[in-house]
Amino acid sequence: MSTTQTSSPASARSEGLILEENHDLPLCRLQLTMRVGSTSDQTAAGTAASGGAPILGLCNFASELQRRGAGNRTRAAIDEALDGLGAGLSIVCWHDQVLYDVMALREHFDRAVEILADVVLRPTFPQDESERLRRELLANLDDLRDDDSGLLHRFFARALYGDTPYGRAVAGTEESTMALHLPGAQAWHRHHLVTGNLVTGAAGAISGSDVEALLARHFGEIPLGPRRDEPIAAPPLRRGRKVLIVDKPERTQSQILIGQLAPHWKDPSWLPLHVSTMAFGGTFTARLMDEVRAKRGLSYGASARLGNGRGQRSLYAHVFPSAQQTAETVELVLRLYEEWAEKGLRPGELDFVKSYLQKSHAFTVQTADDRLGLRTRLQVCDMPTDDEKTYPDRVARVSEAEIATAMKTWLRPDDLLITIVATAETVMPALQKLPGLKDAEFEVVPYDSY
Numbered sequence: 001m002s003t004t005q006t007s008s009p010a011s012a013r014s015e016g017l018i019l020e021e022n023h024d025l026p027l028c029r030l031q032l033t034m035r036v037g038s039t040s041d042q043t044a045a046g047t048a049a050s051g052g053a054p055i056l057g058l059c060n061f062a063s064e065l066q067r068r069g070a071g072n073r074t075r076a077a078i079d080e081a082l083d084g085l086g087a088g089l090s091i092v093c094w095h096d097q098v099l100y101d102v103m104a105l106r107e108h109f110d111r112a113v114e115i116l117a118d119v120v121l122r123p124t125f126p127q128d129e130s131e132r133l134r135r136e137l138l139a140n141l142d143d144l145r146d147d148d149s150g151l152l153h154r155f156f157a158r159a160l161y162g163d164t165p166y167g168r169a170v171a172g173t174e175e176s177t178m179a180l181h182l183p184g185a186q187a188w189h190r191h192h193l194v195t196g197n198l199v200t201g202a203a204g205a206i207s208g209s210d211v212e213a214l215l216a217r218h219f220g221e222i223p224l225g226p227r228r229d230e231p232i233a234a235p236p237l238r239r240g241r242k243v244l245i246v247d248k249p250e251r252t253q254s255q256i257l258i259g260q261l262a263p264h265w266k267d268p269s270w271l272p273l274h275v276s277t278m279a280f281g282g283t284f285t286a287r288l289m290d291e292v293r294a295k296r297g298l299s300y301g302a303s304a305r306l307g308n309g310r311g312q313r314s315l316y317a318h319v320f321p322s323a324q325q326t327a328e329t330v331e332l333v334l335r336l337y338e339e340w341a342e343k344g345l346r347p348g349e350l351d352f353v354k355s356y357l358q359k360s361h362a363f364t365v366q367t368a369d370d371r372l373g374l375r376t377r378l379q380v381c382d383m384p385t386d387d388e389k390t391y392p393d394r395v396a397r398v399s400e401a402e403i404a405t406a407m408k409t410w411l412r413p414d415d416l417l418i419t420i421v422a423t424a425e426t427v428m429p430a431l432q433k434l435p436g437l438k439d440a441e442f443e444v445v446p447y448d449s450y
Helices: 044-049 058-066 073-085 106-121 127-144 148-161 175-177 183-193 210-219 270-281 287-295 323-343 349-364 368-380 387-397 400-410 426-430
Strands: 002-006 017-021 027-034 087-093 098-105 198-204 242-247 255-261 301-305 313-320 415-421 439-447
Touching: 017 210, 027 148, 027 368, 044 106, 058 087, 058 127, 058 183, 073 087, 073 106, 087 106, 098 106, 106 210, 127 148, 127 183, 127 323, 148 242, 148 255, 148 313, 175 426, 198 210, 198 368, 210 313, 242 426, 255 323, 270 287, 270 301, 270 313, 270 323, 270 349, 270 387, 270 400, 287 301, 287 323, 313 323, 313 415, 323 415, 349 387, 368 387, 368 415
Parallel strands: 017 198, 242 415, 242 439
Antiparallel strands: 002 017, 027 098, 027 198, 087 098, 255 313, 255 415, 301 313
16 A cells, blocks of 8 residues: 655646555546535635526536536436446535546546546536436425434524525525526536646555556646635624524424534644544543433434534534423533533543544544545645644644633533424423523524525
């Protein structure tokens, strides 16, 4: 196994090559990652790409359409060609990036990469596929309404981030989906597909020179151009507690997120707060799981996590009790959050979680594909390129004082957003009686309103 990062004229159609070489199996993977995702839908560049009319879901729509007709192949022909090679090709749009990925046996890899090149460089944007995709996107939004956890995260993000990029759903809304159109998709593709906007990576049984030859042979037509990503605006700070109930009929269980804005991934406070958050609710034996599940049986799971990305993300706790135990669970999690913020970590928690994080890091980088994904994300987010290698040592050096400073700076138990997918008439009366919510703002929204 070897890990290299190189730049050459052959790979100059990207910002450099990330390579994770591993010859244990004759499998090869090539990834082109665009530095913009759905956060571009309403940025200045996104507006330019859509002809002056920003549309939510445009990035997701345009990138998915690339897979549905390219070069001289229809969608069916692309699928047939890939099946004939035993290869896989996917396109995934997230907030921060769009990932173009192809994987195949080494002996078939050149032909698989040729198909990927057509998809990336020469999409045909067929009208019939455009209409079919619109129907599928609308159907997916209908399906989302049956997914309580998905609804929870969607409404939580909109309420927490407001009218900033992370507050907008990757797939858009029903209204924005109906406004999607081919000229906008084509303009998005022309605007964002430039050399400076791409991060290129490869993994598996392939050398750097092999990858560079593939890039020169198949991707030499990528237009020269600068990065298209723009700074992601920081969301407004929330003051006071707010309870947002996503009202869904006949719920016997509640899905709950309790959280707040957190530091940027680049902020010096991020790592100490990450360590503290893991101690609070990031392992099966953490405080949150122990108090909520093990001692009281209020929820099968209870966890806390600190997000990261190109912009400022969130810190939140997630629990899912029965409808009847919703208020009791919210009250407990709020009390635990307050205790965590005011008194810090309990004896033994820091040593345990630092040991856990150092040892478990190996599982996040155990395969070439894992390392490629992590290193690509780091580059897209302009993080240090050696971040994944230095992580265990940096965790080991985190001090109690750094954690205390980070918690004092960032934890705001009086300004939490509490989002609940539940039947409002079932949970509202008990929630309104909780002492910790006596001054909170309550809002009830229909589950199918977004």
